[in-house]
Amino acid sequence: MDSLAEQEFRQYVAARQGGLFRIAMLLTGHREDAKDLLQTALIKLALHWTRLASSGSADAYVRKILYNQQVSRWRSRRHRMEYATAHPPDIRITGDPATDTTLRLTLDGVLRLLTKRQRAVVVLRYYEDLPESEVAEILGCSVGTVRSQAHRSLARLRALCPELTSIKETA
Amino acid sequence: MTTPVEVELRRRLRELANQPGPASLADQALAGAKRVRRWRTVLAGCGVLLLAVLALPLVTGAGYSRYIPFGAPDPGAAACESATDESDPAKGVPSDGYPRFVRMVLAKMPPRDDYTLQSAYGVCVPADLPPDIPALPNGYAVVNLGPNREHGHLTINLRYLMEAVPTSCATLPTPVDVLFCDDSAVPMVFAVDRDKYTVTVNAVYPDGRTFYIEAIDTPVTATQLVPVVKDTAIADLLL
Numbered sequence: 001m002d003s004l005a006e007q008e009f010r011q012y013v014a015a016r017q018g019g020l021f022r023i024a025m026l027l028t029g030h031r032e033d034a035k036d037l038l039q040t041a042l043i044k045l046a047l048h049w050t051r052l053a054s055s056g057s058a059d060a061y062v063r064k065i066l067y068n069q070q071v072s073r074w075r076s077r078r079h080r081m082e083y084a085t086a087h088p089p090d091i092r093i094t095g096d097p098a099t100d101t102t103l104r105l106t107l108d109g110v111l112r113l114l115t116k117r118q119r120a121v122v123v124l125r126y127y128e129d130l131p132e133s134e135v136a137e138i139l140g141c142s143v144g145t146v147r148s149q150a151h152r153s154l155a156r157l158r159a160l161c162p163e164l165t166s167i168k169e170t171a
Numbered sequence: 172m173t174t175p176v177e178v179e180l181r182r183r184l185r186e187l188a189n190q191p192g193p194a195s196l197a198d199q200a201l202a203g204a205k206r207v208r209r210w211r212t213v214l215a216g217c218g219v220l221l222l223a224v225l226a227l228p229l230v231t232g233a234g235y236s237r238y239i240p241f242g243a244p245d246p247g248a249a250a251c252e253s254a255t256d257e258s259d260p261a262k263g264v265p266s267d268g269y270p271r272f273v274r275m276v277l278a279k280m281p282p283r284d285d286y287t288l289q290s291a292y293g294v295c296v297p298a299d300l301p302p303d304i305p306a307l308p309n310g311y312a313v314v315n316l317g318p319n320r321e322h323g324h325l326t327i328n329l330r331y332l333m334e335a336v337p338t339s340c341a342t343l344p345t346p347v348d349v350l351f352c353d354d355s356a357v358p359m360v361f362a363v364d365r366d367k368y369t370v371t372v373n374a375v376y377p378d379g380r381t382f383y384i385e386a387i388d389t390p391v392t393a394t395q396l397v398p399v400v401k402d403t404a405i406a407d408l409l410l
Binding site: 018021031043046107122142 | 176177180181184187189201204321365369388
């Protein structure tokens with residue numbers, strides 16, 4: 001990569017880093033994991049920057065890497081070990097549902113109970129507001145799979161996080 | 172139609188994501204990309220060197236009489252091959268670039284014409300292991316069924332690290348949804364239904380190695396994966 005391309009890459013990262021980091025945060029739920037995930041995606045982007053920048057597909061490429069890296073189980077050290085536990089994770093849903101901070105913590109905890117793919121579908125559909133066809137394209141699965149995963153994820157969120165439905169009435 | 176829950180979820184996700192980002196990652200990414208390029212160059216050089224070393228006995232005529240015991244690992248087994256579809260994600264890794272262990276695994280899989288390798292490395296110690304993970308060789312691959320995972324995908328780990336390796340069906344970690352378990356033979360084999368979309372099939376060898384295949388959203392059944400994980404010729408590539 002020549003110095004001009006490096007400069008363009010730095011400008012791209014400066015402009016997009018914040019948004020991409022927020023996606024990584026939602027996907028991982030951990031700041032350090034999010035940084036690690038984004039860093040890995042940006043390294044891959046840098047490797048192909050010249051070609052991707054000229055074709056204008058850098059955004060699509062890096063987002064695809066982010067989602068697929070996260071869904072792939074081997075990526076994070078957390079997934080290199082199988083932790084067998086006798087009990088489900090100790091994530092409590094407590095507090096006043098009308099309190100924003102409580103709900104934020106609750107939603108964060110409940111998102112961790114989704115599978116990685118379900119979590120990715122939730123982020124793509126409800127954070128990025130992408131249509132099902134684009135979600136399917138990014139995750140490399142069928143629209144039907146996206147639809148069923150979104151449906152199951154919402155049902156699970158509703159069941160585990162009743163505050164989500166009551167907040168409108170109580171706010 | 173958008174439901175009130177979806178509207179609320181959108182709003183809450185935005186709040187949850189609203190965190191200050193890290194300092195610029197551009198320099199680290201550029202440095203990382205340079206490291207990867209250097210590493211690839213070294214790997215390519217090692218590959219050439221390895222080929223030369225392997226070819227030397229053929230050229231000189233030496234080594235033909237060397238006794239290789241039956242069942243011993245292939246002398247080339249320790250080669251670390253890596254492959255990625257990054258140059259053309261739509262087509263996957265060209266089939267002539269598949270690492271040896273991937274070819275062996277696919278040869279034992281149910282016959283299909285849509286196996287597409289997304290990425291793989293092995294058999295070797297991964298380069299980026301955190302210090303608390305044992306530096307043991309592994310073969311790892313992500314195989315899509317269809318270039319865009321039209322029929323799901325598989326992840327293959329010749330060595331899957333488990334915190335507590337089960338030694339019998341009675342000692343399987345709980346709670347898991349066990350599809351089947353057979354500890355009457357070596358290796359012990361068990362399959363787990365993770366979330367209705369994902370099954371994992373595990374073979375636990377006497378020395379504690381766990382050969383693991385995860386099938387996500389695929390028509391490939393757990394039973395069809397059993398002969399693969401029980402194949403000692405593949406599992407012994409780690410030795």
